[in-house]
Amino acid sequence: MTMETTELKHQVKEQIIKFLNLTTLKTEDIKDDEPLFGEGLGLDSIDSIELIVMLSREYGINIQDPKEGRKVLVDVNTMVDYIEKNRTK
C-alpha cells in the first residue's frame, strides 16, 4: 500500500465521519475492511445517498448506476480503490 493510499484512506474516514455526523467515532475506530452497512458501521439507505453526495463533491465522481454503488460502498478499501481509479479532482 502506497503512502498516498494510506493518506486517502484516512481522509475518506474523516469525510465519512463529517458527512454522516458520526461524532462519537474517530478515524481509528473505522477499520479498512469493516462493512459500512448492516454489521460494522450500521449505516442505512439515507447514509448511502450521503456517501454518494460526498464522492461527487469531494472527488468529482458521479455514481449513476445503483449496482455500481453497491460494489463501491462496501467498506473503506472498496471506496478508496474506486476513488483512485475514477476521481476527477
Add this chain to the structure above:
Amino acid sequence: MLYVHNSNCISPQQTFPDTALDLLNESRDNQLLVKEPVYSNIPPGILRRMARAVRMCVGAALPLLKGIPEPDGIVIGTANGGIEDCIKFLNQIIEYKEGLLSPGSFVQSTSNAPAAQISLISKNKNYNNTVTHRGLAFENALMDAVMLLKEKKDGCFLIGSVDEISDYNFNIDLLAGSFRKEIVSNRQLFDHPAIGTIGGEGALMMTVSNAQEGAVARLEDLQTIHTPDETLLLETLKHFLLRNGLTQNAPDLLITGENGDIRLQKFYQAVESLFPEHISIARFKHLSGEYCTASSFGFWMATEILRKGKIPDIALKKGKQTEFRKILLYNNYRGMQHSFVLLGKPVG
C-alpha cells in the same frame, strides 16, 4: 376542556429534567439558546441526524411515553420546524447548482419531522398532526387536542410545540426589527423598553386527556384572534371573561408574554388595565426569549405554578404569592396574533 398530566419543557432555563427557574441563565448576543440535555432516550444512530428542533422535541417527548406507551395521537405546533437545516438545504441548491444534494438536511427540515420521529421511534401509527400557525401554532395544537378529546373521550394524547433559533433567520428578523439592535441582557429586558426584544427557542411536550385523576392542570378555555387593534382585542377578552364567569371574580394570576418591545406594550397595558389592582401579574419572555411558540413556555410555567402553588420570584411582575386556582395566560406575537388561555386547578 382537557386535563394536563405530565410535561417536559426543554428551554433556555433549567427546566429539564429538574426545574430551577430562579437560577437565571443569561442571554448572549440577544439570544436565549436552549442548554440541551443528554438525550439518553434517543438511539445514537438516529440522534446524529436530528436537527436541533427535532432533538429538543423528541427528547422532551420520549420520557413521557413511559407513562403512556401508545398515545391515541401526537400533535405538535411549530412555526418553523428545523429552520436551520431548511436554510442549509436551500443554500445547497444554490451552491451545487441544483445538482446532487445531501438528503439529511431536507428530511430534518420539514415541519412535521418532530412528530414523525416520535412516531417512528415509538412505532406509533395513530393520529399524527403538525400545526404551523406561526405565532399561534401552539394554541392550535391545543385546539386540535380539545377537538380530538371530544371525539375520543377516553383518549390520551401527546401534544406540544417546538421552535429553534436559526442564525440565518435571526439575522433576517433582526434586520426586520424584531430583535434589539443593542445588546441587552434578559435580566434587564423590562428595565429599558425599546424597539425589539431577544430571541429564544424551546420545546414543550405533555400528555393530555379527559381524566382528572393525576392531572396537574385543567385547560378551561382558549381563544385566539388576529388583529392589530387593541379595542377589538379588549372586546374579545371581555367576551372571554364573561363566558368563563370571570367578570366579578378575576383570575388569581395573569401571565403575559410581555417582551420588552415598546411597540407591543399598548396591548399588554390594555389587557392588564381590565383587571383589579390586586391581581398578581407574571411574565416569562425574559426566561424563554421570543419565538413563535413561546406561549408554550408560559403555558408550562402556569401548570408549574398550579402544581407547586408558587410563582417563581424571577417571573413575578407585581402582586404577591397567594393560592392560585385560575390563571389567565395572554400572549401576543408581533402585535397581530393574540391568545387567551385559561388554566385552572384540576380539582374544585
